[in-house]
Amino acid sequence: MSHPRGNSSDGAVQARPDLVVTACAGGGATIKDPVSLEYFRLGPRELWVLRSLAAPTPVAELRRRFNERWSDEPISAGEALAVCATLSECGLLVQGSEARAEARPSRRRGRVSPFVIQLPGFDPTPLLDRLGGMGRALFSWPALWCVVAVGLLVAARLAGRVDTAAAELRGALESGDSRLAWAFVAALVLTKVWHELGHALACRRMGCECHDAGMVLLALTPCAYCDVSDAWMLASRRRRAVVALGGVYFEALVAIAAAAVWLVLQPGLSRTLALMTAVLASVSTLAVNLNPLVRFDGYYLLADLWGVPNLHEQSRRALWGGLRRWVSGATPIEEPLDAPRGWLAAYAALSTAYLAFVIALLLWAARQLAASVGLKALGDTVVVVLVAWLVIGLAAAAWRPVGAAPPGRRLGAGLRLASLVVLGGGAAAVLLGLRLEQTLLSPCRLQPARAAVLAAPFAGDLTSLVEYGQRVEAGAAVARVWDADREAHRMELREQLAATEARVAALERLSVSDHSLAVQSARETTRLAELRRQSATLDRLAGAGTLRAPLAGRVLPPPAESAGPAGPLSAGPLPRWTGAPLDAENVGCVVEAGEELGAVASDELRAVVLLDQQDSGLVGVGDPVRVALDRDPGTVLAGRVEAVALAASEHAAARPDASSDVALESALRDPLREGATYRVWVRLEESTPACQSGALGQARIVTGDESILGWLGRRARRLLWPGAAAG
Structure with missing residues (x-):
């Protein structure tokens, strides 16, 4: 435990006289450090201590006064020293002989973590001075009512075109157009910069200061930020809400303008970009900025409306504070919570689970992005490093209560922590080992x-013998394909066959008495055999022209992609079929060899x-x-x-x-x-x-x-x- 400003326990300490104090509901206050521009939320007891140190006061005297004021919860000398040390580490105390505060850099600067890297920013005051007129105009009641009226008008126009917008957005996402991708990235960056400008102008409009703005890397994604913590110095909750919602209000302006542009533009790249910007400025605001489970606009709005300014810290204290005290074995002063412990613990559990989900999603997205550009090994390495960082951070947080325990109690604190780890691991093993139905x-x-395709055996004219949807038995005739040229050749061949048979019969009778006709009879007999073979082949082909159902079932039309020409006539002189081949209007149409006519499917x-x-x-x-x-x-x-x-x-x-x-x-x-x-x-x-x-x-x-x-x-x-x- 460090002593405040290096003093001994009997040394005098004093609150800095330049601190700005704004009272809050519940007896606490918000403290502004005008040197480092940091803000601190103090509870009733901490505020009483700070005010009691208006003049240089020894720690022992402070402890005596505290125990007189809070006789129901007296503190020891070590606890009094710890309170002073905490206030001193925050820069709120000075040594008794000091006349002014020492300037020290803000603790928020230079914060580095694998997922959040805050880069050095700049003071936007000159820019905000120039844009002050725009801020006063936009954050006025007439401007608000105009925005609401225009938004309702645009929403009414969009209501009837939701399907069109959805189809266009889906097509844009599936197009893979690099120009659209880069334009979307630019729109994302500009929209978020505009969002932060809305916070800054709202802060100035409500009479507060904004001295820090810049870029922060969230999962290596650049995002703009501006520090409007000075809004906590506002006594009006409504004014603080205006600052918290200033960015959402500015994004609503972008969404309305982009949607209006989409309504008037013709299809093209500009129209698609306008639609994506409108969705970005509306959906992202609802899903990200107004989400109270992460520390964005929705979180600060909920904290203010709930009356718990340090919601994140108090909720974690409500969820884990009991375990930390049990592990450390210490009984420090427990600052009262500003809301029921159960609700705060539930919020902490939800926000922790959501944060774990977001981290897992970011890790997966980073790995997929690396794999898509051929850097799969690098993506795997980044994921492993980040997961290791998280595990180390969790282990350090779990060990912190042991380190905070008094030196003589650290062994017991370590054993208690080990027992918690064993019990937690056993419970997790039992839970993860539960058997579920694998589906x-x-x-x-x-x-x-069962289904069998019916296809034309050869090119010819089609005659349907059934209708689509009709049930047929196995072997039933379904359609007939007739080739006129082949049929004429078959009839001609039959006539030749009949004449040849008659001639062969005559020659056989005459050759009995005239042996000179034997050679001619043999030649005609050979020709007769060839004609019979050709006739049998043509008869077999004529029989194949009758399509029969190979199984019992219903006749189904062919797939749509097998359909014929779109019009009733093809480019050639022959009539072609439309719709489906076996439709009644296609009687006598021409089909090609192998063309699918339908199928017979079992019930x-x-x-x-x-x-x-x-x-x-x-x-x-x-x-x-x-x-x-x-x-x-x-x-x-x-x-x-x-x-x-x-x-x-x-x-x-x-x-x-x-x-x-x-x-x-x-x-x-x-x-x-x-x-x-x-x-x-x-x-x-x-x-x-x-x-x-x-x-x-x-x-x-x-x-x-x-x-x-x-x-x-x-x-x-x-x-x-x-x-x-x-x-």
Whole structure:
């Protein structure tokens, strides 16, 4: 424990006479250091101590006065010295003989951590003096009502174009346009600088000072900042709220202006950039700046409205203070909390969990960014270093109560800390070892269990014998393809065959009496055999022109991508089909050899699921599956895995001779996630009216059970090593 300003316990100490004190609700006060421009929140007891030191006072005398004033909570000499040491370390005390305070640099300067690096800033006072007129105009009631009116008008215009805006934004995100990316980065930087200017102008408008502004690196991302801590000197809570919301107000101006520009511009790069700026200035404000769980605008607004200016410190004290005191074995003076302990502890738990989530998200994003530019090893190194830094910081924070314990009690404090670590580790092991049902969730699509494609065997005229959707039996004629030239040749060949047969018969009769005709008879017999062969071939082709159902089921139209020309006529003189080939209006149309005319699908349906490579090894034949269709989400269909196989590649799906299953996957990849490489067939054990071919839904495959730790590990592998297969 250090002594205040190097004095002994009997030395005189004095509060600095130049401190600015503003009383707060609850008996405390906000102290402004005019030299370092730092601000301190003191509770009632600390404030009483500071005021009692208006004149040079020995620590022993201070302790006597304190125990008379707070007789219900007396303090020892060491505790009185500790209070004075704390105030001295904050720069609020001077030695009794000092006439003025020593200038010392602000403790906020030069703060460095892996996630927050505050760079040296500048004094924006000259800039704010020049922009004072704009601040007075914008932070006035007429300006506020004008902004509200214009915002409502723009919102009304946007209400009917939400789908258009969403589609345009989605297209911009998927375009990969580098110009748009750089323009978005520039808009982000300018918007956040404008945001901080709003805080600074609001602070000046409310009569406060702003002497520090600059840049801070948040997870290596440059962000602007300005120090408006002087707003805590305002007695009016409404005025403090204006300063806290000044940046949000300025971003609202940007969002309204950008949305209005988007409404009037024609499609193009400028219009898309305006839309992205409007979303940035609105969504980011709601998700980041107004989020009370991180120390941005929403945090300070909540702290002020709740009446807990040092919300972060008090909430952590409410959550961990009891454990720290138990570990250290000390009984220091506990400053009363400004809100119920339970609510403060709940806030601390929520904000800590959210901070852990944000840190994990930032680490993952940094690693993915490094991998995308070919610096995967560097990204992994950065992640390891940052995680090690966090672990060391947590270990140091956990050891701090042991270091704060009196020298004779540190062994006991260390043992108590070790017992906490063991108990916490055991509880975590039990929790992470709990067994849960292991499931894989993926979109699925229903398709017939069996299907056979009907294709034209050769080019010719098409005649439909059934309608799409009609049920047929196996072997039933579905359509007929007729080639006029080939049919004429077949009829001509039949006539030649009949004439040759008659001639051969005549020659055989005459050759009995005239042996000279034997050679001619043999030649005609050979020609007759060739004609019969050709006739049989043409008859077989004529029979193949009748398309028959290879299985019982319903006749389905071909996929949309197999459709013919858009118009009723092709570029050539021959009529072509429109819609689907077997439609009634296409009777007599011309089809090409191999052209898909439709398919015969069985009535039994199965679900097709595409899985990522990491999950493929977890699925086995016979695993139970639960399917919920989008059109009937309240009904869950039971089924079992029938087969697992490699899915078709995009190249294989594009081949003209692709099978029906491969063609299905090509259409299925759009509603399913990218990168799916394994196909799973699921046999449904029940059916409902919503079960129709092509219906989409969600399939949950039950692959057994796993521990919570295993589930977390599987999720981590998917995020960090997306190409790795499941074990």
